[in-house]
Amino acid sequence: MTMGKEKGYVLYDEVSELLPTDLNGADLEDLLMGLDVAGIEILEEPKLDAKIEEPAEFLDLDLIQAPVGDKTNDPVRMYLREMGTVPLLTREGEVEIAKRIELGQTVVLKALSRSPLVIQKIIGMGEEVERGALAARDLVQISDPLVTDETFEEKKLEFLAAVEEVEKLYRKVQQGHQKLLPVPRGIKPKHHRRQRWELGRLTVKIGRQLRAI
Incomplete structure (x- = not known):
């Protein structure tokens, strides 16, 4: 909560790491309500700080x-x-710019991995690989030029398993969005707040899964 007050927001990743695995629904609702009352947003990505030290x-x-x-x-x-x-640029300015570039690259990668279009594309590629319309060698990057067919087959199975998990999570996200549609804008009942939290958590999980492929 202290960190959220300082920045004005917290990340789903940060909250998920701090929450105990056995947290019950009532405690989660208290946490979400506390963040809401304090005006602390729960975001998927950090806000970029546009402030850079002026050159000396x-x-x-x-x-x-x-x-x-x-x-x-x-x-x-x-x-x-x-x-x-x-x-x-001062040394501090160079470091600050390097950090912002790295952060920007991370934000772009995360945003892409959580985009519905990208998710659907990856799922479609998995279906093509499974039915043989797309070769696993076109997708899997292995630096060893002497890699065997058995290794490619293992990588193919790993890819298909990862895509299957992404598809399951994405299906849950779509179902969650359907549940939120009937709720009027501006109204935040308990189930609506918890559903938003669950959608954010699932979206972050999908992004991690895609970036690990």
């Missing part, structure tokens, strides 16, 4: 001093003048 110094690359009144069109000189106005 500027690069002076105006190496070629043009005479006063000289309006040159020399592209090299113009480039150097422009570069002279570009600030250098």
Whole structure:
């Protein structure tokens, strides 16, 4: 709760890791209600912080001093003048940008793995592999060039098992969405709040399963 108040939100992953496996429905409802009352959102992904430390110094690359009144069109000189106005990043700024790039890549990967279109595509690929319309070698990446057919067959079975699990979870998500449709917007009864939680948890689980394939 403290972490949620600081950020204004918590992640499904964070809550799931902290909750005991034997948590009953009443305790879960108390937790969800407490988060709701405190104005703490439960999100699938962290919010990106757009704030980056401002550079502390500027690069002076105006190496070629043009005479006063000289309006040159020399592209090299113009480039150097422009570069002279570009600030250098501090070490902290570089680290911050690297972290944001890494976080952005993770967010994109998670978003794709939880997209209904991607999920349906993977399920469809599993069906094609199962009926022989798509070869497992077209999907499985193995670095060893001397890999045997038996290994590919094992990977194929692992892929089909993972896709089958994704399909089961996705079916539950679709059923959950159908249950939420009759609930008027703005009304949050207990079963509605718990259903939203369950949908979020299942969606996160599907994403993990897909990224592990």
